[in-house]
Structure formats: C-alpha cells, structure tokens
Amino acid sequence: MTVHFNNAGAGLMPTAVTQAMTGYLTEEAKGGAYETEQRHAATLERGIYDRLARVLDAPVDDIALFDSATRAWTSVVSHLPFAAGDRIWITPYEYAGNLILWTELRRRLDLRVEVVPVLPDGDLDLDWMEANIDDDVAFVSVPHVPSGCGIVLPVEEIGRILAPRRCFYGVDACQSVGQLPVSLAVIGCDLLTAAGRKYLRGPRGTGFAAIGSRLRARVSLPFHDLHTADMVADDAYEVRTESARRFEYAERGNPGVMGLDAAARHHLARTDSGPGPLRDAVREVVEGLPGTRLIDPGSRHAALVTFTHDRVPSQDIRAGLHGRGVNVWIAQGSHTPLYMRTVGVEQAVRVSPHYYNSPADVETFAGALCDVLR
Ligand SMILES: Cc1ncc(COP(=O)(O)O)c(C=O)c1O
Numbered sequence: 001m002t003v004h005f006n007n008a009g010a011g012l013m014p015t016a017v018t019q020a021m022t023g024y025l026t027e028e029a030k031g032g033a034y035e036t037e038q039r040h041a042a043t044l045e046r047g048i049y050d051r052l053a054r055v056l057d058a059p060v061d062d063i064a065l066f067d068s069a070t071r072a073w074t075s076v077v078s079h080l081p082f083a084a085g086d087r088i089w090i091t092p093y094e095y096a097g098n099l100i101l102w103t104e105l106r107r108r109l110d111l112r113v114e115v116v117p118v119l120p121d122g123d124l125d126l127d128w129m130e131a132n133i134d135d136d137v138a139f140v141s142v143p144h145v146p147s148g149c150g151i152v153l154p155v156e157e158i159g160r161i162l163a164p165r166r167c168f169y170g171v172d173a174c175q176s177v178g179q180l181p182v183s184l185a186v187i188g189c190d191l192l193t194a195a196g197r198k199y200l201r202g203p204r205g206t207g208f209a210a211i212g213s214r215l216r217a218r219v220s221l222p223f224h225d226l227h228t229a230d231m232v233a234d235d236a237y238e239v240r241t242e243s244a245r246r247f248e249y250a251e252r253g254n255p256g257v258m259g260l261d262a263a264a265r266h267h268l269a270r271t272d273s274g275p276g277p278l279r280d281a282v283r284e285v286v287e288g289l290p291g292t293r294l295i296d297p298g299s300r301h302a303a304l305v306t307f308t309h310d311r312v313p314s315q316d317i318r319a320g321l322h323g324r325g326v327n328v329w330i331a332q333g334s335h336t337p338l339y340m341r342t343v344g345v346e347q348a349v350r351v352s353p354h355y356y357n358s359p360a361d362v363e364t365f366a367g368a369l370c371d372v373l374r
Helices: 015-031 033-039 041-056 069-077 096-109 126-132 155-162 213-218 254-268 276-287 314-323 337-342 359-373
Strands: 063-066 087-090 112-115 137-143 168-172 191-195 207-211 229-233 236-239 292-294 305-309 329-332 347-351
Touching (some): 033 254, 041 207, 063 069, 069 096, 069 168, 069 191, 087 096, 096 112, 096 337, 126 155, 137 155, 168 213, 276 292, 276 359, 305 314, 314 329, 314 359
Parallel strands (some): 087 112, 137 168, 168 191
Antiparallel strands (some): 191 207, 229 236, 292 305, 305 347, 329 347
C-alpha cells in the first residue's frame, strides 16, 4: 500500500467521490449530458452551493465555483476597483500565481505593493500591521497556509485589525480548507479561495470562492454569462442575480462538480480532529535525522513539513521515497518566492499527511527516509 503524504498536492479521493463522478459520467454517456444535468439540478444548482457554504461558514450567495483556486482568485482580484496609488499589502508567503497578478496590476494601475514585515521567527508582525493600516490600503492578501511551508497565518487576528478599515481582505485558503477550521464569518474576509483537490479530497479541476457582498457590490464585471444574464433588447442585457455566481461561466465539468459535492459531504460528516498529531510525528522523524534542515517558520503549524538535506538533493529524496512506496512532493522555492528566497531554498521535500493517514504510515515514512539518506 502506498503511503500518501502529498495531500498538499492532491488528497486521495474517498470512494464516495469517485463513485459520484463515474456514476454521473456513465449517466451522461448513456442518457445525454443535458438530460443528466436536469436530473441532478438539485445538486448542481443548489446543493453544492449549500454544502460549500457550510464548509466555509459563509452565506450561500457568496459561493462561486471555478476550475482552480487560481481561477477563483484572479476572477475576482482582476476586477477590483483599484485606483492609482492604492496600497496593496501582501505577505512573504504569497503564492506565486497571486504574485504574478499583483505584479501585472501594479504595472497597469500604478499600485504600491508592500510586503508586511515578519518577526525573527517568521510570524507576521501584527503590531506593524495595526500601527500602519490606513485607508489608502485597498487590499490585504494573506494565505492561510502557504504552498511551501507549514506556517499557519493568523487570519482571524488580521481580520480583527482590518475590520474597521476600508480595505478588502482576501484569504487564500487553498492549503487549509479540509485540514484546519475555516470560517469566513470568524475570519471576516471579503474573499476566500480554495481548490477542491487538496485537503478537501475532491477532484482535480475544481476550485471555489466565497465572495462577500461588500466586495461584490463594488465590482463591475466586464462580462456575465447566460446562467446569470439575459439579452433583454438588441443592445441591452440584464443580470438576474447579485450572488457570487455572476463570477462564474455557465459551462462546467459536471462530473467534477458532483465529485466536489461528494467531497464536501464527506468533509462535513468528519468527526476526526485533523492531521495535527501526524504532522508533529513527521516533523520529529525529519528533525531526528542528521543533515536535515526544516523550513518551518512561525509559531503555528499545519500538516505541511518541508525540509532539505545537506547532502542528498530534494528530488532524489522524493524519488527514493516514491520507490519505497511513500508519496511526498517537491516544494518549489519559486512557488512561494518571497519567503523561500530569503531562506535560500530552491527546492525542498514537502511531506503533507492528512487525517486518514496513520502512525504506521509515519513509521513507514521514517524507515524509508532513513534508507534514502543512508
Ligand atoms: C497556497 C496556494 N495558493 C494557490 C494555489 C493554486 O491552486 P490551483 O493550482 O488550484 O490554482 C496553490 C496550489 O498549490 C497553493 O498552494
């Protein structure tokens, strides 16, 4: 049996997810895709939104579906009403895809993109944020957990600092939904985005967002697709909804949406306490081996343990573990470039267990890692 410690890449889909997808696909092939869609309208048009609203503790009208977390983020952030000179706050843990968009928006709109400073241990300097927040800050962008290391950023505390302010607050929850409690209501953000395939254990090609009403009211979209808009005269159209579905396109991969719905149901039925204990066990194994260096900033940690070795390249460790039945992945420094550059890491081994892994999996990992580093 493979030990899957690459949940930060993509979690293993539960049987209920694969069954929902293959069942739907078979129905499409046998009975027609439009007809199948009609039969499953309760899930596709309502149920999936209700379920994701419960997963994120957000109003159902805030939920929109996309085909990736990046699509969710860019579909909203590209259309925000920024003005020249607006300040954008990001953190050193910003995901590279989001950073590419900020770079482009800065160039086009003459924004000032500022990186929030961190304390010596890697935690964000919340006192600095509190002292420097002003009404020329238009957007604050924070990943709940970054791609390349396991720090949990204090999104709730940041939400409290920003609450009285004019700025919009966006949280990239790609690596946290499914492994940590995520509540839009508690965080108090205007935008929260995630992928279905990671700790939520949904299929690839699925992403979603919660887009708050304050933000929606300020965005003027350049296009609305036909599930939300009608041509009411030869030269006029009307939008039928104020909900976040305005940000979607009409056409979707419905087997994927059914799989995402099954993953959300599965998640909502969970009673475990998450992957935290396994994370600590993995960290202990890595720390105990000579030559390893943990990339582990901050005081709160999620189930992503990244490390390098002073003699064996990360790619060789990954390949060696894979050959011994253990899946881990490579954290590319360029995917979390601001932080990883400051610590001089181009590639690290990323080990990301989930609640369905066991202490025996950690033992298998430990044995395999010892072998590879021998
Ligand atoms: C923190 C973070 N944000 C965003 C993304 C992008 O997700 P997607 O590949 O679904 O666009 C990732 C992907 O790994 C990520 O780790």
